[in-house]
């Protein structure tokens with residue numbers, strides 16, 4: 168085993184107005200594909216009628232919201248329109264924001280990593296979803312909350328993954344526990360023990376990407392989870408599934424399969440800065456709700472934040488200032 172780098176230096180960070188602005192702008196830009204379609208629809212003028220609902224239905228479905236959540240949203244919206252006696256197409260925007268908040272609001276449950284020490288977070292997901300990158304960003308975020316962090320290089324399949332994690336460790340000035348060879352369970356086991364000994368607050372454990380159809384790899388990750396519990400009985404305290412927002416409806420199958428195998432406690436939705444349509448979050452809220460702990464809008468250290476449903480909806484609908 169070798170560990171890398173020094174102690175983390177916790178410090179509460181204050182966010183500047185400019186940082187907040189830049190985050191919202193990136194989120195808005197990422198969601199602009201869907202946002203522009205909705206803006207066109209609502210600003211066209213005219214009355215609320217069946218044609219308008221039909222066009223809205225098409226936009227929601229093409230935005231990865233899926234049939235089920237689209238039906239729920241539209242039924243709720245129709246009820247809202249009746250109750251509030253809305254007439255003009257432009258009034259529908261605030262109505263949709265209201266219904267989206269009802270659907271997405273319950274997903275916005277923040278992660279509380281201070282409830283155990285060390286608090287062990289196991290990152291899982293398909294290949295390339297953004298696990299390792301999210302660990303880097305999460306390390307920075309947790310440090311900004313005053314918590315000390317240690318990383319475990321549990322992705323022992325991909326040769327470059329360990330080096331990638333080392334680089335993130337270096338950037339964040341945190342220790343990375345890794346092994347030249349060996350299995351993920353052993354690396355993470357060592358990391359949890361080291362964190363206990365060094366009184367570290369949070370262990371972020373990387374794991375190799377895998378498809379949910381690869382039965383032997385799904386068995387392997389279940390074993391990793393069991394082994395973690397051997398060193399610390401109630402660990403891992405959080406199983407975070409990382410989802411690439413661009414995978415659309417397929418993200419929902421990933422949620423179901425990883426949850427069945429591991430008991431997923433939280434989600435990270437990455438790459439919302441790309442061509443993501445954003446609607447999959449509504450599909451998850453309807454079909455298989457699990458808290459969305461964080462969303463990612465880029466590859467930089469500051470590009471990950473706790474999920475805020477209101478902020479997300481405002482960015483999507485162009486309601487933010």
Ligand SMILES: Nc1nc2c(ncn2[C@@H]2O[C@H](COP(=O)(O)OP(=O)(O)OP(=O)(O)O)[C@@H](O)[C@H]2O)c(=O)[nH]1
Nearest residue numbers: 294295296297298299300376437438463464465466
């Ligand atoms: N644009 C953008 N790119 C991202 C984001 N998060 C991750 N990426 C990029 O996605 C690619 C894959 O990220 P990794 O962190 O290596 O993914 P992984 O899940 O660890 O991959 P495996 O180890 O192969 O399973 C990298 O090029 C990242 O820079 C994001 O929020 N936005």
